[in-house]
Structures are given as structure tokens and as C-alpha cells.
Amino acid sequence: MLTLYTPGNSLLHRCPAAAKLITLCLAATLIMILTDPIVLASGILVVAVGYGMARIPGRTMWRLSRTALVIVMVVAACQAFFTSVSPAIIVGLRILFLITAANLVTLTTRTADLITVVEAAARPLTRWGVHPDRIGVTVALAIRFIPVLGEQACRVREAQAARGVKAPFTLLVPLVIRTLRLADGVGEALEVRGLGSSARAGASTTEHRSMTR
Amino acid sequence: MIELRDVSFEYDARPVLRQVSANLAEHRIGLVGANGSGKSTLARLCHGLLLPTAGQVLVNGHDTRRDAAAARSQVGFVFQDPDIQIIMPTVAEDLAFSLRPSGLSKQEISAQVDDWLGRYDLVSHRDHPAHLLSGGQKQLLAIAAVLITQPQIVIFDEPTTLLDLRNKHRIMAVIAALDQQVVMVSHDLDLLSEFDRILVVDAGQIIADDSPRAALDVYRRAALG
Numbered sequence: 166m167l168t169l170y171t172p173g174n175s176l177l178h179r180c181p182a183a184a185k186l187i188t189l190c191l192a193a194t195l196i197m198i199l200t201d202p203i204v205l206a207s208g209i210l211v212v213a214v215g216y217g218m219a220r221i222p223g224r225t226m227w228r229l230s231r232t233a234l235v236i237v238m239v240v241a242a243c244q245a246f247f248t249s250v251s252p253a254i255i256v257g258l259r260i261l262f263l264i265t266a267a268n269l270v271t272l273t274t275r276t277a278d279l280i281t282v283v284e285a286a287a288r289p290l291t292r293w294g295v296h297p298d299r300i301g302v303t304v305a306l307a308i309r310f311i312p313v314l315g316e317q318a319c320r321v322r323e324a325q326a327a328r329g330v331k332a333p334f335t336l337l338v339p340l341v342i343r344t345l346r347l348a349d350g351v352g353e354a355l356e357v358r359g360l361g362s363s364a365r366a367g368a369s370t371t372e373h374r375s376m377t378r
Numbered sequence: 379m380i381e382l383r384d385v386s387f388e389y390d391a392r393p394v395l396r397q398v399s400a401n402l403a404e405h406r407i408g409l410v411g412a413n414g415s416g417k418s419t420l421a422r423l424c425h426g427l428l429l430p431t432a433g434q435v436l437v438n439g440h441d442t443r444r445d446a447a448a449a450r451s452q453v454g455f456v457f458q459d460p461d462i463q464i465i466m467p468t469v470a471e472d473l474a475f476s477l478r479p480s481g482l483s484k485q486e487i488s489a490q491v492d493d494w495l496g497r498y499d500l501v502s503h504r505d506h507p508a509h510l511l512s513g514g515q516k517q518l519l520a521i522a523a524v525l526i527t528q529p530q531i532v533i534f535d536e537p538t539t540l541l542d543l544r545n546k547h548r549i550m551a552v553i554a555a556l557d558q559q560v561v562m563v564s565h566d567l568d569l570l571s572e573f574d575r576i577l578v579v580d581a582g583q584i585i586a587d588d589s590p591r592a593a594l595d596v597y598r599r600a601a602l603g
């Protein structure tokens with residue numbers, strides 16, 4: 166879902182990262198309040214115009230909206246099943262808006278700029294023990310590792326297909342284990358790269374590691 | 379120089395290293411041993427990623443427990459899998475990430491990043507997502523991201539195990555050209571035979587500490603019976 170910066174020189178690319186993020190937050194809040202499907206659909210239309218302005222290649226757009234549509238369809242189907250059709254449409258449109266709008270921001274903003282804004286926004290929280298630089302890195306990690314996790318899911322699926330396993334839920338356990346392993350490793354890497362705990366008392370600075378072994 | 383003084387280490391009360399002592403001062407030092415013998419644990423202790431349950435580790439005289447920041451600032455660590463070591467989404471951003479604590483200006487950071495991209499033929503990948511690099515390029519990036527902080531000692535834990543032959547040679551050439559002291563875990567006996575000193579780890583102890591010829595002989599005999 167989270168995507169990467171696509172270089173460009175459009176108005177949206179040049180617009181300051183902070184402005185884009187604030188607009189995104191406001192629009193996301195608004196979309197959760199509004200319930201008229203026509204208004205919601207026009208919101209999505211506005212986002213689509215944004216994609217045009219930013220000159221995002223059609224291929225990228227299709228790749229992204231394909232994933233978004235799958236998620237929207239699954240959620241909307243559940244809604245329709247458990248409640249009724251009209252809330253399903255509203256929820257579907259909201260999610261579609263949120264995903265496409267968030268993608269538009271990440272597509273037109275360098276990660277480094279995004280992180281700078283996130284860190285600045287978190288700075289007032291410093292007095293309550295929040296580390297703005299860690300929050301910034303967390304955002305970067307999310308952007309960096311989503312494709313990696315996607316690859317892991319593919320690998321697990323391949324391995325299971327090779328052994329003739331078909332049930333989709335069997336994917337979950339190995340994937341969760343792999344993800345926890347990855348998290349262990351990344352935690353260490355952060356320490357090695359100068360972000361993380363200094364030496365704590367006890368035998369290991371990464372005691373949680375034994376969780377997945 | 380890394381000094382291990384009677385170092386023991388336990389995971390959940392299970393001993394993994396037993397009273398290991400060594401002064402590591404040579405330019406190229408190899409760690410070899412069976413899977414699970416404790417090589418990675420030893421490498422992590424040398425960096426301060428793990429702290430000994432008993433004993434002391436000193437890096438250029440700095441205790442990894444009491445003087446952790448100073449000790450760590452001297453040592454770089456490269457893992458087997460570059461996918462965990464690369465933290466930022468794009469190549470240039472990841473190199474710049476290493477220099478965040480340095481207090482350098484944006485321009486200085488960018489100049490250094492360009493310099494390292496050039497050294498490792500990554501210039502054309504500057505703004506590419508790191509996950510789209512080849513395995514060899516990822517490991518180069520991971521190494522560059524460590525070297526850019528100018529550590530005095532670099533520890534490698536099986537840096538070529540996941541690579542094909544061509545990339546393995548590329549990475550080995552890069553490591554061979556380093557001025558820094560190198561401590562490397564490896565299963566590549568050809569490579570280790572060029573080193574200055576080899577420690578053979580077996581069941582948490584050092585069973586040989588010698589020139590490559592003598593030490594690798596002990597390793598072969600222990601492994602093949």
C-alpha cells in the first residue's frame with residue numbers, strides 16, 4: 166500500500182511535504198464524517214485528478230489501485246454480509262479514498278522529507294518521553310519493509326504450493342514467524358547503525374530475541 | 379584491537395560461550411566453526427550488541443558494558459543478510475541515515491553519500507528502492523553504510539553466504555581492500571587461508587587459535603572426524 170517516491174517536477178511534487186500531510190489528515194478526517202456516496206465518489210475523482218497532475222505513469226497507477234481494490238472489495242464484502250449494502254458502499258469508497266490519497270502523497274514526496282515533517286510534528290511530545298527521531302525512523306521502516314514483507318509472503322506461498330498446500334490460512338503462521346524474525350534482525354541492525362539502546366544491564370541488549378527462537 | 383577476557387555467554391541460562399579469552403590485534407582475523415558453535419554470538423560480543431554474562435570485552439580499551447557508546451563507535455558490523463541491515467527505503471537515503479548522528483550539514487552528508495555511491499558503482503541507483511537491488515548490490519550498500527561512519531574495526535558475520543560466486547568475489551575484493559582491522563565469520567576456507575589468524579570455535583570454546591594452515595587443519599579434522 167505504501168509506495169515510493171516517483172521523481173517528478175509537478176505542482177504536487179514541489180508542494181511542501183508538510184502541506185501535503187496536513188491536507189491528507191484533514192481530508193481523511195472529513196471523509197470519515199461524510200456519508201453521501203456521491204460526495205465520497207467526487208473525493209476520489211479529485212484524487213484521480215491529482216494523479217493526472219503528478220503525471221504518475223498509468224502502469225504504476227494500475228499496480229497500486231489493483232492492490233487497493235482487492236482490499237476495498239474484501240472489506241466491502243464483509244460489510245455487506247454482516248450489515249447491508251449501503252454501509253458497504255460507504256466504507257468501500259472511504260477506504261478507496263484513503264489508500265489512493267495516501268499513495269498520492271508518498272508518490273510525490275521524498276521519504277526523507279516525509280520523515281522531517283513527522284519528526285517536527287512529534288517534537289512537542291519530547292517532554293513526555295517521545296523520541297521524534299525514532300518516530301521518523303519508524304515511518305521510514307514501514308515504507309522500506311512493506312515490499313520486503315510482500316516478498317516473504319510470496320516465498321511462503323511458493324514453498325507451500327510446492328508441497329501441495331492450498332488453504333490460505335496456513336500462510337499466516339509461517340508468515341508471522343518470518344516477520345518476527347525479521348523484526349529481531351532489524352532491531353539489531355538499528356542498534357548496530359547507531360539507533361537504539363546503549364548497553365543495558367543483563368546479559369543481552371536484545372533480550373526479546375529469544376521470543377522467536 | 380579487541381580483548382576478550384574470560385568471556386562467557388548464556389542464552390536463557392544455556393551456556394553458549396565458555397570462558398573465551400583472546401587478544402585480537404591482527405589485521406585479518408577469521409572465525410570458523412560448525413553451525414551453532416557460537417561464532418555469531420562471539421562476533422556480537424565483540425561489537426557490544428551482546429554483553430557477556432561473565433568476563434569483559436574491551437574494544438580499543440573501551441569496555442562494551444561500561445563504556446558502550448565509545449566501544450561501539452569504533453566497530454562496524456555487517457550481517458549475513460543485507461535485507462535487515464538496510465533501513466531506509468532508497469539507496470542514498472540509507473547511506474545518509476548512517477551519518478545522522480554525525481552532526482554534519484546536509485551538503486556535507488550529501489557529498490559523502492555521493493562519494494560512497496561512486497566507489498561501489500551505485501550512482502545510477504541513487505534514488506532506487508533498496509529492495510530492488512541485486513543481492514550483491516544490497517550487500518555493497520550494507521557495507522558502504524557501515525564504512526561511511528569510518529569505524530576502526532569491521533566485523534562481518536558470513537557476509538557472502540547468500541551471494542552467488544561473482545558477487546561473492548566482488549564483496550571479497552571490497553573487504554580485502556579495507557584498511558581497517560577485519561574480524562570475519564566465514565565458512566569459506568579458501569578465503570580464510572589468506573587471513574593472518576584463525577580462531578576455530580567449537581561448542582562455545584576456542585579449540586584452535588593459530589595461523590590459517592594450522593588452525594584450518596584442526597577445523598577439518600574436528601569437522602570430518
Ligand SMILES: Nc1ncnc2c1ncn2[C@@H]1O[C@H](COP(=O)(O)OP(=O)(O)O)[C@@H](O)[C@H]1O
Pocket residue numbers: 374375378389390394411412413414415416417418419420
Ligand atoms: N537469540 C537466541 N536465543 C537463544 N539461543 C540462541 C539465540 N541465538 C543463538 N542461540 C543459540 O546459541 C548457540 C550459538 O549460536 P550462534 O552464535 O548463532 O552460532 P553460529 O553462528 O556459530 O552458528 C546455538 O545453539 C543457537 O541455537
Ligand SMILES: [Mg+2]
Pocket residue numbers: 417418419535
Ligand atoms: Mg552464525
